[in-house]
Amino acid sequence: MTTAAIDCDLHPAVPGVATLLPYMDDYWRHTLVERGIEVLESSSYPPNAPSSVRADWRGPKGGAPSTVAQLQAQALDRWGAAAGILNPMFPVQLPFSRDMSAAMARAVNDWVRAEWLDRDARLRASILLPNGVEEAVAEIERLAPDIRFVQGMVLCMGEIPLGRREWWPVHAALEKHGLPLAIHAGSAWRHPPTSVGWPSWYVEEYTSNSYGFQASLASLVTEGVFQKHPGLKVVLVESGVSWLPGFLWRLTKSWKGVRFEVPWLDRPPAEIVRDHVRMTIRPFDAPEDGETVSRLLDHLRSDEMLLWATDWPHAHFDGDATVPPGFPEGLLPKIMVDNPRATYARLREGGSA
Amino acid sequence: MARHVVAPAAEIPPGGRKVVEAAGKRIVVFNLEGEFFALLDRCPHQGGALSGGILCGLTQSEEPGTYRFSRSGEFIRCPWHQWEFDIRTGKSWFDPRRTKVRQFPVAVEEGAALVEGPYQAETFPVRVEDSYVVLEA
Numbered sequence: 001m002t003t004a005a006i007d008c009d010l011h012p013a014v015p016g017v018a019t020l021l022p023y024m025d026d027y028w029r030h031t032l033v034e035r036g037i038e039v040l041e042s043s044s045y046p047p048n049a050p051s052s053v054r055a056d057w058r059g060p061k062g063g064a065p066s067t068v069a070q071l072q073a074q075a076l077d078r079w080g081a082a083a084g085i086l087n088p089m090f091p092v093q094l095p096f097s098r099d100m101s102a103a104m105a106r107a108v109n110d111w112v113r114a115e116w117l118d119r120d121a122r123l124r125a126s127i128l129l130p131n132g133v134e135e136a137v138a139e140i141e142r143l144a145p146d147i148r149f150v151q152g153m154v155l156c157m158g159e160i161p162l163g164r165r166e167w168w169p170v171h172a173a174l175e176k177h178g179l180p181l182a183i184h185a186g187s188a189w190r191h192p193p194t195s196v197g198w199p200s201w202y203v204e205e206y207t208s209n210s211y212g213f214q215a216s217l218a219s220l221v222t223e224g225v226f227q228k229h230p231g232l233k234v235v236l237v238e239s240g241v242s243w244l245p246g247f248l249w250r251l252t253k254s255w256k257g258v259r260f261e262v263p264w265l266d267r268p269p270a271e272i273v274r275d276h277v278r279m280t281i282r283p284f285d286a287p288e289d290g291e292t293v294s295r296l297l298d299h300l301r302s303d304e305m306l307l308w309a310t311d312w313p314h315a316h317f318d319g320d321a322t323v324p325p326g327f328p329e330g331l332l333p334k335i336m337v338d339n340p341r342a343t344y345a346r347l348r349e350g351g352s353a
Numbered sequence: 354m355a356r357h358v359v360a361p362a363a364e365i366p367p368g369g370r371k372v373v374e375a376a377g378k379r380i381v382v383f384n385l386e387g388e389f390f391a392l393l394d395r396c397p398h399q400g401g402a403l404s405g406g407i408l409c410g411l412t413q414s415e416e417p418g419t420y421r422f423s424r425s426g427e428f429i430r431c432p433w434h435q436w437e438f439d440i441r442t443g444k445s446w447f448d449p450r451r452t453k454v455r456q457f458p459v460a461v462e463e464g465a466a467l468v469e470g471p472y473q474a475e476t477f478p479v480r481v482e483d484s485y486v487v488l489e490a
């Protein structure tokens with residue numbers, strides 16, 4: 001692995017609500033204790049699901065790794081990356097109260113800053129965005145001056161589709177500060193994760209994330225977000241990759257017949273997506289033979305779209321197999337260095353605190 | 354290319370269309386407010402007969418949420434997958450450079466001129482006092 005590599009998806013786990021209390025104001029510190037809110041877990045990542053944390057990375061009680069030292073030992077030092085982007089998954093999207101969602105997001109972001117970014121100069125982070133649009137914009141404005149925050153992050157299944165005009169102030173704020181919008185797998189659980197209703201099993205829910213990503217992408221493209229905000233980039237994180245070419249083919253084909261419905265699109269959706277959207281490579285969701293992987297990459301029709309990520313500590317591979325099997329060696333410098341640097345303006349600008 | 358007299362002009366009123374045969378090809382002739390245009394009646398996508406499509410206008414936009422509608426009736430939408438073609442140029446709107454339907458030169462001539470000239474009107478008599486759609490194919 002090249003020493004300039006940038007790991008675009010690392011997950012620092014918040015051990016519990018108590019960890020966040022020092023980063024909250026008196027009201028929230030008091031009220032969370034009084035209400036007995038000690039843990040908040042999303043069923044998007046059941047703590048004991050083998051995929052949620054790799055077995056050899058769990059703590060003594062089976063918990064997810066939650067310190068910089070663990071990240072360094074398990075991933076960063078071990079694989080020698082130059083930089084890593086932290087995407088905290090603490091589910092601030094769950095509370096129905098916008099205020100609680102915002103208080104939690106602020107606390108998580110400040111915890112990441114104090115206990116992760118300040119302790120390892122290689123680290124960068126997403127601004128975890130709360131549910132409310134005004135609150136999300138405020139959080140972007142609050143943290144954008146610290147250039148170690150390199151993007152804003154939401155889930156692929158939130159309250160409303162991400163392209164809708166209600167969301168545009170968030171897109172505008174991100175564009176203004178040169179921050180991509182990261183869309184991570186997961187749900188705020190406002191809607192069933194499939195469009196036909198509630199699934200019974202975890203495997204159904206896990207798979208349904210790709211529909212969430214497809215719906216989010218279709219919304220962003222057709223609502224004209226990239227016409228309105230030509231500087232905005234979107235990073236799909238933990239989205240899987242192999243579904244994209246078929247989806248783009250269908251979206252583009254159908255668009256040709258109903259172009260007049262969305263006349264602000266000045267070129268085919270597939271081209272817009274290739275210009276604006278990037279995706280991390282774990283999970284990759286493809287067979288392991290090199291020939292199939294090459295065909296899939298051909299179908300993407302771009303070698304700019306993929307970003308290297310280990311998705312630590314989620315379990316996608318054993319040992320040190322940080323690149324999906326069958327992935328062409330020749331593309332590694334691009335996905336590990338060039339593409340992340342092209343995607344994240346703030347990585348090019350240096351960005352130590 | 355030969356010139357073919359394909360129809361009396363009165364048979365294709367403004368806003369109308371007619372499918373004709375010339376040089377062994379199916380061709381659809383449109384009348385846009387008195388101007389005639391002829392396109393191969395075969396969509397470049399998968400061969401749908403454009404003559405069976407609906408006429409539409411051009412929808413454009415300055416930015417999301419704004420609509421500018423113009424040139425009503427000057428586009429034909431293929432009945433199979435609804436691709437839009439500019440009747441004046443034969444070009445598709447979404448990919449005008451690569452996706453276009455073949456166009457044929459077409460004009461209206463007086464019958465008096467036609468009876469003297471080297472024209473063929475295989476299926477109907479040409480009368481001196483009428484005018485006719487003449488197609489080069």
Ligand code: FES
Pocket residue numbers: 396397398399400401431432433434435436
């Ligand atoms: S055949 Fe005409 S649009 Fe498909």
